[in-house]
Amino acid sequence: MPSYRKPWAEPYKIKVVEPLKVTTREYREQKMKEAGYNTFLLRSEDVYIDLLTDSGTSAMSDYQWAGMMLGDEAYAGSRNFYYLEANTRKYYGYKYLVPTHQGRAAEHLISRNLIKQGDYVPGNMYFTTTRLHQELAGGKFVDVIIDEAHEPQNQHPFKGNVDLQKFEDLIKKVGASKIPYISVAGTVNMAGGQPQSMGNMRQVRELANKHGIKVILDATRAVENAYFIKEREKGYSNKSIEEILLEYCSYTDGCTMSGKKDLLVNIGGFIAVNDESLFDELRNMVVVYEGLHTYGGLAGRDMEAMARGMEECVSYDHIRSRVEQVGYFGQKLIDAGVPIVEPAGGHAIFLDAKKFYEHIPQEELPAQALAADLYIESGVRAMERGVVSAGRNPETGENYHPKLELVRLTFPRRVYTQAHLDVAAYSVEELYENRKKAKGLKFVYEPKYLRFFQARFERVS
Ligand code: PLI
Numbered sequence: 001m002p003s004y005r006k007p008w009a010e011p012y013k014i015k016v017v018e019p020l021k022v023t024t025r026e027y028r029e030q031k032m033k034e035a036g037y038n039t040f041l042l043r044s045e046d047v048y049i050d051l052l053t054d055s056g057t058s059a060m061s062d063y064q065w066a067g068m069m070l071g072d073e074a075y076a077g078s079r080n081f082y083y084l085e086a087n088t089r090k091y092y093g094y095k096y097l098v099p100t101h102q103g104r105a106a107e108h109l110i111s112r113n114l115i116k117q118g119d120y121v122p123g124n125m126y127f128t129t130t131r132l133h134q135e136l137a138g139g140k141f142v143d144v145i146i147d148e149a150h151e152p153q154n155q156h157p158f159k160g161n162v163d164l165q166k167f168e169d170l171i172k173k174v175g176a177s178k179i180p181y182i183s184v185a186g187t188v189n190m191a192g193g194q195p196q197s198m199g200n201m202r203q204v205r206e207l208a209n210k211h212g213i214k215v216i217l218d219a220t221r222a223v224e225n226a227y228f229i230k231e232r233e234k235g236y237s238n239k240s241i242e243e244i245l246l247e248y249c250s251y252t253d254g255c256t257m258s259g260k261k262d263l264l265v266n267i268g269g270f271i272a273v274n275d276e277s278l279f280d281e282l283r284n285m286v287v288v289y290e291g292l293h294t295y296g297g298l299a300g301r302d303m304e305a306m307a308r309g310m311e312e313c314v315s316y317d318h319i320r321s322r323v324e325q326v327g328y329f330g331q332k333l334i335d336a337g338v339p340i341v342e343p344a345g346g347h348a349i350f351l352d353a354k355k356f357y358e359h360i361p362q363e364e365l366p367a368q369a370l371a372a373d374l375y376i377e378s379g380v381r382a383m384e385r386g387v388v389s390a391g392r393n394p395e396t397g398e399n400y401h402p403k404l405e406l407v408r409l410t411f412p413r414r415v416y417t418q419a420h421l422d423v424a425a426y427s428v429e430e431l432y433e434n435r436k437k438a439k440g441l442k443f444v445y446e447p448k449y450l451r452f453f454q455a456r457f458e459r460v461s
Helices: 025-034 062-068 079-092 103-114 128-136 164-174 198-211 222-232 241-250 276-289 300-313 316-335 366-378 418-433
Strands: 096-100 120-123 140-143 181-185 214-218 254-258 269-273 348-352 383-385 406-410 441-445 456-459
Touching (some): 062 300, 079 241, 079 300, 096 276, 103 128, 103 214, 103 254, 103 276, 120 164, 128 181, 164 198, 198 214, 198 241, 366 383
Parallel strands (some): 214 254
Antiparallel strands (some): 383 406, 441 456
């Protein structure tokens, strides 16, 4: 027997490669300055290892690419739509499907349909686009996630859980008639990719039922959530990912989906619901904003790739490798003493910028500065998930001050090897050793909506 632990390997081999460009520090410093210290404004060709997002950046399989050739590009009634509809029923269990071009389009439609001016929408932490659509529809988002989710080093295995007491308190305070639905995500992106337990989802359903409140799932990374349930929750270790996913969704009335994550495609999304009259409304509205209800802004080939991605993403070997790759990276940073959100999330590792750059106050945007510095020092691209992403309260105009001030290193599925991860981890560790030299940033341009995408900054003197 060898003296070391049995290694694991990616459950795929590489058929097509895309060369990476290696640049110098001086070059990157110049590019970061030109991009206003916002990693979203860099050109991708200037990035070495791109950990900006796992959204639409995954590698499709040969099976998915083969499916692209079977695109039925009819305006109405494409066969790829019916296949996607059948697979959505099979894997997620919802009766009715409305395709959309991506997740935020689904959020737009569901928010416009269900939320009235003055309503409240509780949720297990906000997500940027989700909350914005709720607000634009006249709603007010209320965070009802458990307190542990806001503590980076808290080891709770299900930091994505809804705090039922907070949910009940809100119902008592504003009345159930002002709460059209609770917005539940599994996993929870802004909390660090943390999962929600099945038991918690079941209890959310029970409480919502008592008051006639709908439960709408953000199913974007529900397969990753199912993997954590299998690994961590009593009674689920012998169930398949498919069984867990179906049970999880069964406690909800419908979902919005960004297919660009779990579903292994570069574009695509949908809404799926069980209620026929809601479906009728959504199907009617999709033709105004997206396209006919059998394509919703997608090409037939995109729907085919997404339907096939659904089949692939529930494979245990796939999802285990995907989540464990993230865990491997996280463990390397923990071993090196770098402060991260623990336990490791499903799609990303989040650096705790408040601790990493202890000397930079939150008003000087430590996470934004850290993401910029990481690119300059190593060519690794990450994303701010702190005060810049949180934006402003639309009523008061004040900045939201999230407890979590994070930098997200996000892993595209099936794209990078363990060697890339080692290089990225080394880069973070090196930056951590030199952290004392770092300086903060200030806004020089701030767009009105989702400011983190296009804002520009300069160094504070
Ligand atoms: O990027 P979209 O419009 O396909 O999906 C929006 C969206 C909805 N919910 C969740 C949990 C997301 O993570 C999400 C998009 N996330 C992005 C772009 C990300 O980088 O995490």
